[in-house]
Amino acid sequence: MNRKEREKILHDQLADNYELIRESQANGRYYSLEWVRHLLGLLPNKPFVKILDLGCGTGIAYEVIREAFPKMEYVGIDLSEKMISVGKRKYPQAQFIVMDCENLEFSDGSFDVIIARSILHHVPNPERSLREIKRVLVGDGAVVISEPHRNVFTFLPREILKMITGKFDKEHTNFTTSKIRSLFVTSGMRLDGIHYFGYLAYPFAFPDIIKVLKYFPFKLFKFLFRWDLFLSKIPVLNRAAWHIIIVGTKELG
Numbered sequence: 001m002n003r004k005e006r007e008k009i010l011h012d013q014l015a016d017n018y019e020l021i022r023e024s025q026a027n028g029r030y031y032s033l034e035w036v037r038h039l040l041g042l043l044p045n046k047p048f049v050k051i052l053d054l055g056c057g058t059g060i061a062y063e064v065i066r067e068a069f070p071k072m073e074y075v076g077i078d079l080s081e082k083m084i085s086v087g088k089r090k091y092p093q094a095q096f097i098v099m100d101c102e103n104l105e106f107s108d109g110s111f112d113v114i115i116a117r118s119i120l121h122h123v124p125n126p127e128r129s130l131r132e133i134k135r136v137l138v139g140d141g142a143v144v145i146s147e148p149h150r151n152v153f154t155f156l157p158r159e160i161l162k163m164i165t166g167k168f169d170k171e172h173t174n175f176t177t178s179k180i181r182s183l184f185v186t187s188g189m190r191l192d193g194i195h196y197f198g199y200l201a202y203p204f205a206f207p208d209i210i211k212v213l214k215y216f217p218f219k220l221f222k223f224l225f226r227w228d229l230f231l232s233k234i235p236v237l238n239r240a241a242w243h244i245i246i247v248g249t250k251e252l253g
């Protein structure tokens with residue numbers, strides 16, 4: 001079985017966990033929605049309309065994107081049929097399509113904005129996916145990407161979780177700052193900013209991966225989250241983050 005087939009099976013199996021645990025339990029839901037809000041806040045301040053949610057999962061980002069861009073035309077794509085069917089059921093007004101982010105079935109210049117949270121580390125060829133992102137953006141279109149950040153603090157815990165939980169593929173990767181920067185720049189897009197996200201609260205935000213985390217008190221979780229936002233602004237220290245965020249624009253000029 002190749003990596004994409006494994007990926008599809010894995011996420012068909014995880015779709016219920018996402019919907020019924022991660023996105024329903026208070027900490028997981030709060031974190032996921034605030035994270036999307038944070039990503040949207042890093043985009044240029046324009047009334048974007050055509051928005052692509054790349055590797056959208058169950059479409060959890062939909063409601064937050066709608067809040068930020070009330071006139072939006074949302075399209076969510078994902079390789080997993082099960083994830084897409086959950087999205088369709090939850091948000092029937094939106095468009096959800098089963099599609100591979102390495103082969104986007106859209107014409108050039110179809111979207112104003114692309115949001116790609118936790119998707120590139122799932123694909124065999126992230127360079128190809130980035131080229132597809134560039135192709136389907138309009139000339140002044142923008143992209144925001146959030147991916148697992150690899151550093152001395154995050155590398156080992158991720159490897160251990162991979163071994164003990166069965167919720168990851170052995171080839172799921174994570175990116176150092178220099179690796180993701182160079183992938184992005186090689187795609188030919190303009191890099192507008194690198195940011196970091198996720199410190200103290202992040203490990204408690206995934207009750208679907210470690211079930212006991214659902215008992216972590218919500219008030220304490222929100223307190224840690226406020227610290228996370230503060231830490232993300234402190235130069236150097238902020239690089240200890242679990243996630244790295246890239247903001248960019250299609251055109252170099």
Ligand SMILES: C[S@@+](CC[C@H](N)C(=O)[O-])C[C@H]1O[C@@H](n2cnc3c(N)ncnc32)[C@H](O)[C@@H]1O
Binds near residue numbers: 007056058060123
């Ligand atoms: C960690 S989940 C993130 C989902 C969503 N973006 C979010 O933030 O909640 C990764 C998603 O990528 C999808 N995926 C993996 N490989 C893909 C591919 N080649 N094309 C499109 N989606 C893919 C998986 O099915 C899964 O739903």
